[in-house]
Amino acid sequence: MATIYAADNPPAPRTADLEAWTTENVPVTDGSERQLDKEAFLTLLLTQLQNQDPFNPMEDTEMTAQLAQYSQLEQLANLNTNVTNMASYIQAQNQFQTLTLIGKDIKAQSNLLSVTGGKVDVDVKIELAETCNLQVYILDESGNQVRMYDWGMSEAGTYDFVWDGKDTNGSTVQDGLYQFQVTATNTAGETMEEGVVPEIDGKVSSVSFDEYGQPVVHLGYIQISLTQVMEILEAKGTSTTTLDVEES
Numbered sequence: 001m002a003t004i005y006a007a008d009n010p011p012a013p014r015t016a017d018l019e020a021w022t023t024e025n026v027p028v029t030d031g032s033e034r035q036l037d038k039e040a041f042l043t044l045l046l047t048q049l050q051n052q053d054p055f056n057p058m059e060d061t062e063m064t065a066q067l068a069q070y071s072q073l074e075q076l077a078n079l080n081t082n083v084t085n086m087a088s089y090i091q092a093q094n095q096f097q098t099l100t101l102i103g104k105d106i107k108a109q110s111n112l113l114s115v116t117g118g119k120v121d122v123d124v125k126i127e128l129a130e131t132c133n134l135q136v137y138i139l140d141e142s143g144n145q146v147r148m149y150d151w152g153m154s155e156a157g158t159y160d161f162v163w164d165g166k167d168t169n170g171s172t173v174q175d176g177l178y179q180f181q182v183t184a185t186n187t188a189g190e191t192m193e194e195g196v197v198p199e200i201d202g203k204v205s206s207v208s209f210d211e212y213g214q215p216v217v218h219l220g221y222i223q224i225s226l227t228q229v230m231e232i233l234e235a236k237g238t239s240t241t242t243l244d245v246e247e248s
Helices: 038-050 060-101
Strands: 105-108 112-116 122-128 132-139 145-154 157-161 176-186 196-203 206-209 215-219 222-225 229-233
Touching: 060 206, 060 215, 105 215, 112 122, 112 196, 112 222, 122 132, 122 176, 145 157, 176 196, 196 215, 196 229
Parallel strands: none
Antiparallel strands: 105 196, 105 229, 112 176, 122 157, 122 196, 132 145, 132 176, 206 215, 215 222
16 A cells, blocks of 8 residues: 655655665575474464364364374474484594594505605505506605606516605605606507506504595595595505616
């Protein structure tokens, strides 16, 4: 209904223009404000019963159907709460169990290296699926080459790769995170995209959890997920073959 103002009392003029909706301030909803929870459903049902026509009351079957819907809604809400609580409990249990890895040696598929106190924190193994000519490059976090090793022609097998934590000039590198990259050329002169598997093993120094609550295992400066862990070792194993490498 429109408001009628007296001639001697006109409405006050608008002092400012209304703010226009733009892509930055337009209201955005996800639809949740239109969903009824069990309390709202029960309130709606009680209001309907209180305001029903006394000459045309709600049929028993209709009331029973609505009560059944309310009961199902409540059960689903309780089930959702129980499942959420159970998931939180399982996650907490998994996190607690992951803490038992601290101090244990693990084997993981990774090409990362860590240097602490001038010493390399992990041992490296490289598995070759076939005979190939192999070079290994040590890179710092910025991708700069620190050192390069030339393995030459090597037969298929699993080998230890030993880095003493020094650069090309023989100086000990700074503590931090490094990586090793492997290039392999088979006997046909083709670069091998597969068939070279890098592995590291070392002692777990700590465990943290990401924003989703998933465990992250630390080997010095290296951070790896549990999906990368291949084996948990009570005592670090010994390697059967170590290659003598030449530096370039």
